[in-house]
Amino acid sequence: MLASLIKKFGLKFSLNDPRWGRGSQNDDQRQGQGGKKPNDGPPDLDQLWRDFNQRLNRLFGNKNGGGGDSGGGGFNPDMKGAGIGVGLVAVVILFLWLVSGFFIVQEGQTGVVMTFGKYSQSTPAGFNWRWPYPIQSHETVNVSQVRTVEVGYRGNIRNKQPKESLMLTEDENIIDIQFAVQYRLKSAADWVFNNRGQEEMVKQVAETSIREVVGKSKMDFVLYEGREKVAFDTSQLMQQILDSYKSGAQVSAVTMQGVQPPEQVQAAFDDAVRAGQDRERQKNEGQAYANEVIPKARGAAARLMQESEGYRSRITANAQGEASRFKQVMVEYQKAPGVTRDRLYLETMQQIFANTTKVMIDTKSGNNLLYLPLDKLISQTGAGNAGAPQSNPPAAAAQAADVPQASDAQRLRDVRTRESRDSREREAR
Secondary structure, eight states: OHHHHHHHHTOOOOTTOTTTTOOOHHHHHHHHTTOOOOOOOSOOHHHHHHHHHHHHHHHTTOOSOOTTSSSSOOOOOOHHHHHHHHHHHHHHHHHHHHHTTEEEEOTTEEEEEEETTEEEEEEOSEEEEOOTTTTEEEEEEESSOOEEEEESEESEEEEEOHHHHEEEOTTSOEEEEEEEEEEEESOHHHHHHSOSSHHHHHHHHHHHHHHHHHHTSOHHHHHTTTHHHHHHHHHHHHHHHHHHHTOOEEEEEEEEEEEEOOGGGHHHHHHHHHHHHHHHHHHHHHHHHHHHHHHHHHHHHHHHHHHHHHHHHHHHHHHHHHHHHHHHHHHHHHHOHHHHHHHHHHHHHHHHHHTOSEEEEEOTTSSOEEEEEHHHHHHHHHHHHHSOGGGOOHHHHHHHHHSOHHHHHHHHHHHHHHHHHHHHHHHHO
16 A cells, blocks of 8 residues: 555655665765765655655645755655645555455355454354454354264275274274264354364264273174164264363264274184074074974973873763762662672673673583684674675684574573572572
8 A cells, every 4th residue: 555655656765766875966966066976875864755745735736835945955844744645544554454354254154253362253154344453363164064084094994093993892802993973063163262183183082982882892792783883872972072072063973984803813703703603503493493392392291181181080070970870789789689780790791792802602512612703703794794795705604604603692691690599599698
């Protein structure tokens, strides 16, 4: 601004000025008269001031100018013109200073205004104004950007950082974990003022959180079914720590990039995993066999119990029936002992012969016994009636013809009669 005024009013402070380093007009006259040339030096300030006042007077209509050139060259400035010029310069400078306080905040960003370095306010997106420097200053913060922090690797998962990725589980096993944390800013003022080295702070919080979560979990849980649970618990713990720090960050997601045992023990770990899988397979097979055998055994046990229960009920009922029948027979026996004995004898023999397949009969001609294969005769007779009745074996027919059925039946009746008579005689005695 001052340079433009100097250019406008024609003031020259260049080193190329022909009078730079020379004396006043009197010095030039003295030089023309053969005087000695004075030493080179800075321009005459009095002459510069007079020239400046003359130009200001001509600018504001005062054509007479101050009598700066007449006289002995003393310092006699025009105070009114000088005041007007200085005021104009001050107004222009003040205007430019105030204009420098305008600033633009892009969409998705927030402006943080500071007064003498202390937080004053936050401005939204758009055209904003603050007091110019050095009273106020501002800093623009992108709050819509999704920021990412990588823990355990850099750029690529193969580029591992062992100091960050190796962790100790609850069962004292070492595990190698690489994960990424995505977060946004929810408070630009807290992000700028409350912490130093914000991204490094978020990284350390993420590493601390996952070490605490992994330290409370088993190795198999972290490697297999618990990955999502570990990521969720880590994000929750990170948010609690960041809120306690008043960092102004909001955790969006924690993504597991790689979870595995250390490379040095990878082969042994694979063997252990296969052994565990074999163990689970055998356990499943044993459980399947148990599920197959146990129901069968339970069914057989239930069947046996039911059969025994039925047998007990049947035996009990039979015993009770026999006891009741015996009581009834005893009543009849007291009324007619002989008849009752004969009837009991006949019924007993009937039960015996009904359940007997072989009968031995005493013949009249001595103690020889005649063998009657009734079971074979009955079976052959039944087979002949069902299949071919004309083709009966001749041996069986001859044997059946040789049996004296009428005499045997008569002999049996005689035996029974004799036994009955003997029993009555014993009772009479």
